[in-house]
Amino acid sequence: MTPQRQAILEYLVTEHSHPTADDIYKALSARFPNMSVATVYNNLRVFKEVGLVQEMNYGDASSRFDFVTSRHYHIICDACGKVVDFNYPVLDEIESVASQLTGFKVDRHRLEVYGTCPACQTEQAHKH
Amino acid sequence: MTPQRQAILEYLVTEHSHPTADDIYKALSARFPNMSVATVYNNLRVFKEVGLVQEMNYGDASSRFDFVTSRHYHIICDACGKVVDFNYPVLDEIESVASQLTGFKVDRHRLEVYGTCPACQTEQAHKH
DNA sequence: TTCTTACATAGTAATCTTTATAAATAGTGT
DNA sequence: ACACTATTTATAAAGATTACTATGTAAGAA
Known part of the structure; x- marks a missing residue:
């Protein structure tokens, strides 16, 4: 559980929006200026595999991610x-x-x- | 109603699969060797606007198109x-x-x- | 401590689907 | 024949996501 991973999960839990990967990336880039977009995707995939997070695809736009409650x-x-x-x-x-x-x-x-x-x-x- | 347009619509009507744009392109490229992928997309958009065809997005993969009955x-x-x-x-x-x-x-x-x-x-x- | 192993990250290139653009083409009516 | 309009082709471009490689970092064993 790295700081980046924790921040991404925390963002999904606290924000009640349904952010895209880019939303998350932008929101956290202040705290983690060196974080890569790939890290966001990697962690979202991990969360999805564990069942913490649900991915939602809407047409051509970016996927949105929802913390599963x-x-x-x-x-x-x-x-x-x-x-x-x-x-x-x-x-x-x-x-x-x-x-x-x-x-x-x-x-x-x-x-x-x-x-x-x-x-x-x-x-x-x-x-x- | 050009020959390409007719062929695309015909393919959607007769094939009961739910093809992707690329499926259609490949299937018709024997009859229309010069047809462009853009033509497939253009016509699918036209059909969609008229309500003849429904577009379905599944995750990251290509959209699939379904003739609306x-x-x-x-x-x-x-x-x-x-x-x-x-x-x-x-x-x-x-x-x-x-x-x-x-x-x-x-x-x-x-x-x-x-x-x-x-x-x-x-x-x-x-x-x- | 030091070595090793495993994994996470950053950075970037590459992939894939779809759209935008511009030029060529064909059809229709005058 | 001429002008007008829509369609097609070809290609460039966009946008989202993945693949890949090197670097870093934490934990465990010797």
Whole structure:
């Protein structure tokens, strides 16, 4: 557990945003001026393997990383890319249905809702 | 509607796979030796805008494209990347719940199940 | 302490997918 | 034939992520 590794994990735990690798890199470069981007990626991969962190890919943009606390889903703003958590009963049923229909051994599922966040809604309304 | 455009659309309609842009490019390069990769991307974007085709991003790999017939969900094999359709009643409820909880104006959602396809299951069993 | 081993990091090059750009081409209507 | 528009080709460029190599650093054994 190096200082860099600790700082990256700490950032993910304390910040409740869903940062990209570059977000983390920029945020920590003040404290670690010599830190490499590769270090951020390396550690994120380690965290992911251990199950501490979840990687989320949205289209062409950068991956975002989320410290795993409890099961929750994400809603993403199409305009600004902001990610917000929301709670919803976990959809276990769909996994068993999918397994029966396809013969797959199911491991997990991924559900995301897309739309426009309140801030971007008002901004778009003012433009009309 | 150029020959290239028609061929790309035809490929998406007839092949029931979920090809990447490169899959399409390779598959059609025999018939169109001079076709550019950009043409594939251009046309896929056009089809997407019109709503004929859906783009799907899975992690770091290339996007996959699916000709839109009816509403269905996808299950993806972690081992070989194969994508299979399965039918499940559309989850409209989660959209309204998410909207109420977060204040977002909801546009759509995305649900995918991940696991291991039958072929890869047997292959993994034989390796033990 | 000193040597060894293993692993983390920094720095940079390379890869891969996708987009942007500019020139060439073809089709349509006048 | 001419002008207009959209499409294609070819290539450069962008952006995110990974690969690679050398350096550093901590822990353990002799």
